[in-house]
Amino acid sequence: MxxxxxxxxxxxxxxxxxxxxxxxxxxxxxxxxxxxxxxxxxxxxxxxxxxxxxxxxxxxxxxxxxxxxxxxxxxxxxxxxxxxxxxxxxxxxxxxxxxxxxxxxxxxxxxxxxxxxxxxxxxxxxxxxxxxxxxxxxxxxxxxxxxxxxxxxxxxxxxxxxxxxRFVCAEAASPPEVFMRLVLGLPARLGGFGLSGSVMNRRIKPSKRAKALAGRESLVPDLYLPDCKLDIEFDSNAEHLTARQATLDATKRMALESDGLKVITVTTSQLASASAMRHVAQEAHARRGTRLRLRCKNFALRQKRLYQLRWSMDDYLDEGWVAAQRSCCRSSALHVEVF
Incomplete structure (x- = not known):
């Protein structure tokens, strides 16, 4: 069987x-x-x-x-x-x-x-x-x-x-990155801000100066719009960064900006706010030389439906199994902390 x-x-x-x-x-x-x-x-x-x-x-x-x-x-x-x-x-x-x-x-x-x-x-x-x-x-x-x-x-x-x-993106590195791409990239009829043409986590070759600043041979923007050299970075732990991660993020940003890219950082709280993401979209459109025009009836309702999506897909997994796995994770962290 x-x-x-x-x-x-x-x-x-x-x-x-x-x-x-x-x-x-x-x-x-x-x-x-x-x-x-x-x-x-x-x-x-x-x-x-x-x-x-x-x-x-x-x-x-x-x-x-x-x-x-x-x-x-x-x-x-x-x-x-x-x-x-x-x-x-x-x-x-x-x-x-x-x-x-x-x-x-x-x-x-x-x-x-x-x-x-x-x-x-x-x-x-x-x-x-x-x-x-x-x-x-x-x-x-x-x-x-x-x-x-x-x-x-x-x-x-x-x-x-x-x-x-038509709207599926490749190479996203986390559920929030997926959601950020949907909010910014989907057309207005689906509740997004219409920033088409973006790619996710695609390696770009920096200049010699940028390599020296970043200390690495290549750079990987989170959400990159090649036509206007704009990188939108998702920062999930802006308030709780380790010193090492903060240094890596800072050097990455300096390296990208030294090569003429504009870098916008989106935090978790911003991503959770449709009004905050509207400001991000407006800034991105300005960089592209366009204006944010939402020519769609009932856009607010359509965007509300988009924001009703859960970032994670935990709903597809057994609730008890997920809870048990997270409990083991917390126990392991406590054990490490104690010893």
């Missing part, structure tokens, strides 16, 4: 996965043996305690299920090679690109864009460490998602997935 994680459950796996699995399962693996039994569900919950209930499973044809805490999704779609990956004994998962397409069937546009940015980011969630994050290689990219969608004509959710993909 086997189980195929679908949609929200597949996304929960990717939120905490260190890297994308490399073992490709053949499309034919999705057969009648994928109908879950109580034993297979117990095994999945033991191996993956972070999954919320119900567990979403893909089966070749929908049938009524008498098991508790499982949601079956039937599909006879002719999936191509690479659509499923093996992650454990008897457990397969939709590849990141198919996971995005499956999420498009249930999520509204804004949370779907956010989920896509998470899949294409350089981080995963790890509640057992103080930052709550781990670094990793991006699971996929907007280009790879787009290529996969082109090979899925007629699939449910395809139109919404294509629309959302």
């Amino acid at each position: 086997r189980v195929a994680l679908y949609g929200e459950s597949a996304f929960a796996y990717y939120l905490v996965a260190g890297d994308a699995p490399s073992a490709v399962a053949p499309p034919s693996v999705l057969d009648k043996s994928c109908y879950p039994t109580q034993a297979t569900l117990d095994y999945v919950r033991e191996r993956m305690p972070y999954l919320t209930r119900p567990v979403h499973c893909l089966v070749p044809k929908w049938e009524r299920c008498t098991l508790d805490d499982v949601h079956l999704h039937g599909s006879s779609y002719p999936y191509r090679s690479g659509s499923f990956l093996r992650i454990d004994h008897g457990v397969i998962v939709s590849c990141p690109e198919l996971c995005f397409l499956q999420l498009a069937q249930s999520l509204d546009l804004l949370p779907l864009i956010q989920a896509g940015c998470f899949l294409c980011g350089t981080f995963g969630l790890d509640p057992s460490v103080p930052s709550g994050l781990m670094g990793r290689t991006p699971l996929t990219s907007p280009r790879r998602i787009g290529a996969y969608l082109e090979r899925c004509p007629g699939h449910d959710g395809l139109a919404r997935a294509r629309e959302a993909l």
Whole structure:
């Protein structure tokens, strides 16, 4: 017997996965043996305690299920090679690109864009460490998602997935960076300030003088607008920086400014305030030589919907598991502090 994680459950796996699995399962693996039994569900919950209930499973044809805490999704779609990956004994998962397409069937546009940015980011969630994050290689990219969608004509959710993909960013390093990109970069009809053309965490080669100031061979702006040489930095710990981190941030800023870049710093409290981010957007537009024009009816309502997004995706993970992981983190920190 086997189980195929679908949609929200597949996304929960990717939120905490260190890297994308490399073992490709053949499309034919999705057969009648994928109908879950109580034993297979117990095994999945033991191996993956972070999954919320119900567990979403893909089966070749929908049938009524008498098991508790499982949601079956039937599909006879002719999936191509690479659509499923093996992650454990008897457990397969939709590849990141198919996971995005499956999420498009249930999520509204804004949370779907956010989920896509998470899949294409350089981080995963790890509640057992103080930052709550781990670094990793991006699971996929907007280009790879787009290529996969082109090979899925007629699939449910395809139109919404294509629309959302237009706004998915790559290489974000944290959930707040994702949200900052959405607030500043989305068009007004989606509640954003329309700063298009930005790239995230893309390395740039500094001048010799900037290298000497920064003490490093390359610099990585958080949110960079190449056309006007503007870097918008997210500073999550502006009030609690260590001396070393404060020095690194200061030298990075000096180096960027010495090469003619303008640097704007956004703090957590600013990011949480739509009015404060409006000022940031106005300053960015001024640097670009344009004016902030929000030609959209009910912009305030649309931006309110955008701000209703949670920065983290903890809601996709089991609440008890997240709490236990954070408790272990606090206990470890206390142990270090005492000893």
